[in-house]
Amino acid sequence: MKPIEGRKRVIIEEVSPQVDCGRYPAKRILGDLVTVTAAIFGDGHDHVSGRLLYRPSTEKDWRSTPLSALTNDLWSATFHADALGDWIYTLEAWVDHFDTWSADLRKRLAAQPGQTGVSASAEPQDIPLALRSGALLLEQAAARAKGSDSKRLADEAARLLKLAKAKSDTYDYPLTEEIVALVAQHPDLTLATRYPEELHLWVDRERARYSTWYELFPRSTSPDPARHGTFADVQALLPTIAAMGFDVLYLPPIHPIGKAFRKGPNNNVTSAEGDPGSPWAIGAKEGGHKAIHSPLGTLRDFDALVAAAREHGMELALDIAFQCSPDHPWVAEHPDWFNIRPDGSIQYAENPPKKYQDIYPLNFESPDWRGLWEALRDVFTYWICRDVKIFRVDNPHTKALPFWEWCIGEIHKKDPDVIFLAEAFTRPHLMYSLAKAGFSQSYTYFTWRNTKDELREYFEEITKPPVTDFFHPNLWPNTPDILHAALQNGGRPAFMQRVILAATLGANYGIYGPAYELGENVPAKPGSEEYLNSEKYEIRQWDRSASHSIAPLITLLNQIRRNNPALQSDGSLHFHNVDNSSILCYSKWSGQNQILVAVNLDPTQEQAGWIDLDLKELAIPHNETFDIEDLLTGTRYQWHDRSNYVALRPDVMPAHIFRLLRKPNIEAPQTTQSTNS
Template identity: 35%
Template sequence: MATHHTSKEAPSKRHDSAGTAAATASAGASAKQDAASVTKPPVPPKVHRARHSKAAGSRHSAASTQSRMPRIHLQPGEEAPAPTLPADSPEQLGRVAVLDITPSRENDVFPVRVELGETFSVTAQVFIEGRSKIGATAVLRNPRGREMLRMPMACVNPGLDRWAVTLKAGEHSTVKPWDEEWPALRRQLGDWSLIVEGWEDTYASWLHDARIKVDVHDDVENALDSGANLLSRWADRHDAGLSASERRTLREAAERIADHSLNGHERLAAADNEAIERLHVEHPLRDAISPSHPKTVHVERPKSSFTAWYQFFPRSEGATRDPQTGKITPGTLRTSVSGLERAAAQGFDVVYLPPIFPIGVTNRKGRNNSLVAGPEDPGSPFGIGSELGGHDTVDPQLGTMDDFKALCARAHELNLEIALDFALQCSPDHPWVKEHPDWFRHKPDGTIAFAENPPKKYQDIYPIDFNADMPGIERKVERLMDLWIEAGVTIFRIDNPHTKPVRFWQDVIAAVTRKHPEVLFLAEAFTRPGMMRALSYVGFTQSHCYFPWRNEKWNLDDYLLETNSDEAFYQHNTFWPTTPDILTDYIRDNGIAGHAIRAVLAAMGSPSWGIYNGYELIENRQRPGYEEQQDNEKYEVKVRDWSQAGQYGIGELLASLNRIRRAHPACRSYHDLNLLPCEDESIIAFIRHVPAELTGTGKPDTVIVVVNLDAHNSHQAVVHLELGDYGLPTDRAVRLRDELTGREFDWGWDNFVSLAPWADVAHILSVEY
């Protein structure tokens, strides 16, 4: 479940270079450096290093560790600050213990993944002995080791010593792989390091005790003299990143608190005021800095997490029907430019094409997956391969390779990426059947077995058998993908990857991305959680998921939290309301309002979402007995009258949703969603929030989504908003703007909402800061 604690975080301020160097010094630095970086009292301490014991040899031991711990010689009455201790191996703890950092790579093998500029939550268990106050800081460094972000953490569960913060790796970008800026952006990608620094908050500990002692007149002189020494030491600390005026403020406070001519309360006030508290928040005195061992965060390119997909079939795009004969003239790659333009106008940024390869003739499927194809039936594009070629050939009925390259070039002009479906399967007519018969599974009678997914049968498809020559198949697929990448493809949508060995995909994706790091992979896999996680580990950036069947409030609540959680450091669920293979009962039964409801949930419930064309025309006729469309486009050419789309308003809604998503940083992350309580079982409400430090605008970004799941009846509910959790004022109304309608509302803690499907199926509310 995604968590939010940013409202409790202290504001951050950039440290100077000296502070950065001190704060992030290696735990294995010399004891002399450790002592100098941690303490600078008015009388500089003498630091001695104990001689290394010969008995210990080169082998790490407790004795050898102790020999490198700093020893500080103090003046009489002077209190020793806690030192930074060396920690040379992962099992060693620092002076402050830092444990259980999340997110963390699986088995220390598979790193967590985020998109460049995507916000994500980090937590850790941080503690010290006794009742001393502590603090924690999270630090992100890019692949070249440069510190890119330093943020204070907040204690969100004192009983469990749990600290949390929201971070982001780099800045959000819309740069595409073909843009001139791509080489510079590419250098930001790769393995970043995350370190959590625990440290003793000496000032907070002192102030807590000093207030009590002054109030009850208990050992006041010692308490205040100790505070004077502490403030002087603080002023001299390079790690604090203080300006000259801030150092002067601390020194003047130290002088006043050391003035015995003043009474106790006057002296304490010199160190207990807003100016000192501001310095404590922004430039704290950090003793015993204890950095964790680095955790890896793999930062991926734009569109790896935040994507809006649009799918169409080139053979249907621009298809016409002769009004006299009824004969259909299919579309081509050239006429498919209209699909690109429609996708761009609606604000999508990836166009996904099904296979564009030659289609086999043997066992070709007819309309609605019938076993007998008529003379005009084009067959399924997933029955790949004929005498005209296989996976390396453009179907001549669609055009040529040059036509495909021109389509990609036009897509790039429209700022669209082309995703190509790569189905690793063959028709009986595919050249591989003769060239590599050992690549297919045979029955005992010597015939090749066609594909099955009982009760479904795919008589027009031969599945690949990976047992005989997996290395050879890998090399072939790598060369094929290189071919299409050179033509302009930047994303592959892989059909049924869970029916092939995971190791196969691991090898192929590694080889392809080694040469083409910009290439992304989408898994069309509806399967078990373990397999989905494994596919994510080996390089599938996004995946289809079970969103189409999550239609009631209780399972939508669960699925939104599952999708937007730590699970998304690996698996990025992409929400598609429909696909050529999926048309649910909900879409069938709920008309225009149902299409609008599911579009809002998909676009706002996941950073990655997709639409299969025809959604704008309310194509919701179900094939009897199946959750798929009647007259499935997989088996025939569709002739659509796009001039009718305006009467439904869905196309305009899709454009609005994509506009809203682009405008709000809160919509870009898989780690910032929380549910909002409301009692009506037909009203679902959730919030996305990014703190001001991470938006890039200097202002927080908060988006609240409220949806009526009932496409036929109005519903009312009171939606509770825990204002303080999101940094919102708790003493006055908050002004919200509905991004869909432009209307404005004032919200507080508990808010009445009424939604009627004939008016508004949803509110998408942004906070006006």
């Protein structure tokens, strides 16, 4: 079949970034420079030019910037993502007859008889005819231009014709760079090829890329062991949490807790009078997902907490768990939103042989799925109206993916600054699909990546394109659901090691505290990742002033992160070889800020080895001596060339976090060895 216009000779392909052939938007952060690349080429020897077209979806008119040639038919252009929300971009390219003529003319001029290296008997070049061709192209450009541009181009065309008529013995190139640039501003787009897809880009605010989360249970914050914790108690802790350097305070569900089949301590299927139950068993006669568990306080108390958190430089993140206790109002009002068993009862949550009678899953195949979707969306909008702009979503991979794409899209139309964290410890394709559907951040497999090879392989996947075009990892060494064997068996050094890894490998990280800072590491039973005396099922008291707390280390880590832009993004992560399988070394950079981290992955004994630095990655010449500063201790060392030695005692400090000093300091200790032993 013939094309509508067969004279369009330019091909555009391999456009990047794009996610799943443009099915989903790529993601960037407000203020980013977005680089778009493509393979662009045509037949023959004619030159090709092109431009990137881009705009926020709220604007009608395209913005544009010229494409620059890279190598081997690859081109690129960059635009500034200066607004939150949805952007659209595409490419346009054409045969550039003027640029082809200009390059051809330069070749003719260089081949004129009498030019350096050209024989006087060489074949004459018909320069006047070439000048007449150029004049015609300038006249056409003048017709496309307006005002003073049109007049200048027309004048240049007339000048070329005059030069052609003069028939000089030799000619110089007749046009200034200014005129060449002016012609480029008025290209002939009559036969331009437009890339057939208009691709989308979603622009988040900075906190989607860089955030530091602290999770606590409000009911466990009372200073009085005999009293249920309240929002006011949480508010009293804000100065302490803010001083530790956290910018997101995350609360598990704050809604009324059902009484039917309420769980007892240690996930006991029966409860006693006074047992608080699981916050994830949402809903009681007082209300559901838009209500507050009354022992925590009132809506006014909640609003005060949100405002106070912002005054301390933090945002409040709420847990949204789309499931219901048997007492949730939806159970009576909308039974068709749940799975009905043959005996007429509602199906509770099960993972055979485990039973969770205190939770009813929602049925996303309900005949009233539209009503269900709207009700769930309205849960988010209700809390957004109370100035909550961050949500951690519980088990989103157990809900329909089309729902998330619709729901997040609907919310972002009005509130593009809302951030969604997916608690998606699930299969890779499903985890990535949630990110593509709109989740701003996601939990990862970091918790279960413990060896050097596991960590390196995993982070080389999630911190490089194409994954980084849609996925922002958030690293958690523990959660209320997950106490990994590494923490159970590694003692205090393991808690230090894992939080250092989380805080430096990832720009987004969080801890479930104070369980983490106090080293809570006793499992419910051997082989289990559940905590003994889990806070999910009972109120706990925490001694935040305990001498063994690693809160001072966490505070220092968060200060280091804030002071070093290199640790506030993930794309520059680069691993360096070490001759010891128990030492992981990696670097990050941002501008002139360079950070190099070495971590002992063995919590039981000292490990030492020689780091083989990738000097090219660090922009350090071979055989150079340079200074580094350990930001954990303030100690400076002088290193030389590629091979440098470290020794790390896990009971003292399992890591170095070095800042590279670009100019050697002659007063620095004259040693090529660093050790914390």
